[in-house]
Amino acid sequence: MADLSIDFAGLELESPLIAAAGMVGYGPELASVDGLRGLGAIITKSITLDARQGNAGMRVTDLQSGMLNAVGLANVGLDAFIGSVALQIRDLPVPAIPSIAGHSIGDYEQVAAAMQAMSFVKAVEVNVSCPNTDDGRAFAESPQKLHNLLVDIRSVLKRTAMIVKLPLDFESPSTAAEVAVEAGADALTLINTIPAMSIDVRTRRSRIGRSAGGASGPGIHPLAVRMVADVHKDIAGPAGIPILGLGGVMQWQDAAEFILAGATAVGLGTALFVDPRRPRKVLRGLRKWVKSQGCGSIRDLVGAVEV
Numbered sequence: 295m296a297d298l299s300i301d302f303a304g305l306e307l308e309s310p311l312i313a314a315a316g317m318v319g320y321g322p323e324l325a326s327v328d329g330l331r332g333l334g335a336i337i338t339k340s341i342t343l344d345a346r347q348g349n350a351g352m353r354v355t356d357l358q359s360g361m362l363n364a365v366g367l368a369n370v371g372l373d374a375f376i377g378s379v380a381l382q383i384r385d386l387p388v389p390a391i392p393s394i395a396g397h398s399i400g401d402y403e404q405v406a407a408a409m410q411a412m413s414f415v416k417a418v419e420v421n422v423s424c425p426n427t428d429d430g431r432a433f434a435e436s437p438q439k440l441h442n443l444l445v446d447i448r449s450v451l452k453r454t455a456m457i458v459k460l461p462l463d464f465e466s467p468s469t470a471a472e473v474a475v476e477a478g479a480d481a482l483t484l485i486n487t488i489p490a491m492s493i494d495v496r497t498r499r500s501r502i503g504r505s506a507g508g509a510s511g512p513g514i515h516p517l518a519v520r521m522v523a524d525v526h527k528d529i530a531g532p533a534g535i536p537i538l539g540l541g542g543v544m545q546w547q548d549a550a551e552f553i554l555a556g557a558t559a560v561g562l563g564t565a566l567f568v569d570p571r572r573p574r575k576v577l578r579g580l581r582k583w584v585k586s587q588g589c590g591s592i593r594d595l596v597g598a599v600e601v
């Protein structure tokens with residue numbers, strides 16, 4: 295049988311499939327519907343220092359090719375995470391990777407320090423790319439701001455891997471990737487949702503509670519594949535840094551595309567809203583595909599696109 299295990303930011307994962315931040319709550323929600331099978335790890339909803347209610351009004355709506363959301367980083371906050379959520383995710387059958395977010399460098403540092411103090415946390419994902427809050431991408435205003443933030447978080451995360459979910463605001467995603475790698479990222483995630491808008495033409499209002507939100511799902515997949523390929527070629531490949539490719543994966547072929555483009559791991563987001571048991575189906579397809587390519591391990595196919 296083809297080997298689908300991977301090494302991702304120091305984590306040895308049995309499957310290359312990872313549940314994306316924000317899609318499975320904190321993890322136990324997915325476990326309760328038997329959704330963990332097929333996954334190598336899960337990434338939690340982004341955690342901030344203080345609890346957040348999130349945006350008012352309609353937060354999620356459908357699009358022809360996916361969904362539009364403006365959740366606004368609703369989460370229980372760090373204290374409740376430590377007090378109750380951490381106890382539940384510590385014993386999940388797959389590793390849980392907390393996603394962290396914040397308003398200021400100090401916020402990020404405090405949350406990162408608290409995460410690293412929990413011995414079961416082997417890696418955190420730093421979210422600097424949320425389009426759904428007013429300051430969600432404050433650190434993506436310039437490469438220098440992003441650099442300063444990541445260097446500080448790195449200094450806090452002494453024994454914990456730093457995965458950076460890249461912003462798409464610079465000239466190219468490779469610019470952000472270069473900053474993250476220079477600051478000591480152990481892995482890169484791309485992509486977050488893409489800023490987007492949908493209007494109800496009868497009411498002439500936005501179809502969600504904010505004027506714009508973030509698009510996810512199949513419509514963003516080809517864009518994400520191109521970004522993964524570019525970042526792998528320009529920055530991550532030469533530096534030996536693994537990528538978590540994410541955006542619109544619904545079936546195994548989409549995951550295989552990310553692997554060929556240069557991703558070591560593949561995230562599932564919107565697909566879990568459609569079918570929480572999708573990971574096991576995608577994994578089955580990937581296993582057959584690796585074998586059909588004459589390879590013993592999925593690792594042999596990372597970045598193997600022929601152009």
Ligand SMILES: Cc1cc2nc3c(=O)[nH]c(=O)nc-3n(C[C@H](O)[C@H](O)[C@H](O)COP(=O)(O)O)c2cc1C
Nearest residue numbers: 314315316340363421485486510511541542563564
């Ligand atoms: C409802 C919803 C909530 C999300 N919440 C977060 C979040 O808390 N942190 C984060 O980094 N990304 C969040 N994301 C972005 C996803 O992790 C992912 O990057 C994006 O949806 C693209 O993947 P997909 O097309 O497979 O859904 C969220 C996406 C959606 C649709």
